[in-house]
Amino acid sequence: MTNFVEFQSAILSKAMSFQPDHIGQSVIFECLRDLRTTLGQSANEQAQDIWRHDQGLTTERIVEVLRGANLKRALKQRIARAALPVLLEHRQALLDGYSDARTRAIVAALLTDEVDRPQEEAATPSTSIFENWLTKSHPTQRIDTAIYQLFRRYKPIRSGDPSEDLEWTDDNNHFVICELIFIDIIKRHCWLLTAEGEKYFGSIHVGESDTLFALCQRPVEEKRDAFNHRFLALDLAPQVKHLFSGVMVKIGDTIRKPLAAECLMHKIPTSHSELYEAFQMEVVKSQEASPLPSDSLLLNYTTCPPPTTRFDEQDPQWKRVRRVRDFKILSDLAKRKNELGKAYLREPSRSLAVGEAMGLAKKEWEVFDQREHPASKR
Incomplete structure (x- = not known):
């Protein structure tokens, strides 16, 4: 040496x-x-x-x-x-x-x-923010290092067609976006795989009140020095094991309007070894910036927004679309009302009281795999 x-x-x-x-x-x-x-x-x-x-x-x-x-x-x-x-x-x-x-x-x-x-x-406001984020994150045992599925409700902008207005009056017809996030609680890193197969890398911070914050970004290939961002805030509520609720904000240099949506995050057991191996190879260790190919195993664990084309159940993109009614727990939460007359699962952007809501659902959450959970008929 x-x-x-x-x-x-x-x-x-x-x-x-x-x-x-x-x-x-x-x-x-x-x-x-x-x-x-x-x-x-x-x-x-x-x-x-x-x-x-x-x-x-x-x-x-x-x-x-x-x-x-x-x-x-x-x-x-x-x-x-x-x-x-x-x-x-x-x-x-x-x-x-x-x-x-x-x-x-x-x-x-x-x-x-x-x-x-x-x-x-002297420390500047920006350096103080990052120092606090990195050095003052609190240890927690309420969340594991694992891959999680992130579910959020999605109501597309109406096209003006009166028939669409009627369709959206039923909460069960709203779409559900399911994405994957790998959280390393020890190193405070995370990787997000979106419904479109885009890969984000990021950092997490756990507050004193057991709130987890994640800031993820990805470079925009077609624009120099441009980035898209996701910000996630989760309540690490202990009432329901491996299930967390929070709010996600989606914004970036190619997103004209910020989107905020409530979300539910559920742990995928490590028994899904094929998924864990594929995530490490295709996301965590990959240097490929382009989205995952459509035949990637990982995309079986996600859903995607509805395409702009008319509904066709044979269309590969439409086959990956799911609605609230395709998830019994989400459907129950969209119907049930709290003391204020509001649904527990709402449109953006309110956080969900996961302990109370899941107590009403009274059903164990299952890992979503589109190969095993086909979409309901329109």
């Missing part, structure tokens, strides 16, 4: 590529090199680990920086920030590799303090 003199020399030479007061970023890259030696990793393998913390990057660019390429300063700073969690994950192994006490002390300080920002620099 690097001794102190070599370490200091390498830091100072690399620091010339950064802003003068950001020496800590140079330490990060030296630590990454030493960590590869300790773990026996290649630059490509380490780039994969870093990429998982910022999927807006590409592994090719990360490898170039790891190998000393003189790329843009802002890109190096971004990669250094994404690499810090990787070093934290292997903190003890990295420190054990240094026999020199001074080198070990420098690295230990890096992994315990924020050294890539001058101490005298």
Whole structure:
């Protein structure tokens, strides 16, 4: 491993590529090199680990920086920030590799303090938000690391056809969107797969009152520096095991009108091993930005919005459409009224009192798989 003199020399030479007061970023890259030696990793393998913390990057660019390429300063700073969690994950192994006490002390300080920002620099509102999000998330045992199905009610904009107005007077005719989200409660990461097969990556925060917040985004391929976002707020209510309620907001650079909708989230048991394996390969570890192919196993666990074409039960897209009436629990919740005369399952955008509502449903929630739950006839 690097001794102190070599370490200091390498830091100072690399620091010339950064802003003068950001020496800590140079330490990060030296630590990454030493960590590869300790773990026996290649630059490509380490780039994969870093990429998982910022999927807006590409592994090719990360490898170039790891190998000393003189790329843009802002890109190096971004990669250094994404690499810090990787070093934290292997903190003890990295420190054990240094026999020199001074080198070990420098690295230990890096992994315990924020050294890539001058101490005298005042925190801005934006940096405070992200620091609070990352460092003040509360531990919780009310939710597991798992894949969940997210259900939300969807009422499309009416076309002006009077017959459609009659159709929407019956809540059972409203559509249901089902999507998948993988939550890693330990690392505070999440990945969302939408009804259209789009892949979002994100971060989660758990508040003191056991409310889970998730912020997910995906780059827009056709627009440079454009992103679409999902924001999810869930009440980790303990009344019903593995079932949570909340509100989802859908917004982004290609979405003209923000959409907010109540949602229910239910855990998929790990016994669905084929699904878990496919999600890891096709979403979590995939570097492919385009949507999943229509024959992906994962899409069997989702539903999609109605296509713009007229209803045709033989149409592959219409076959993936489901309505409230296709889910007994949702249908019951849409009919039942609370003390204010409002349905428990409503249109956007109110959160659902999951404990009370599911107590009324009195039925165990089942994993939705369209292969086993065909749509009802129109």
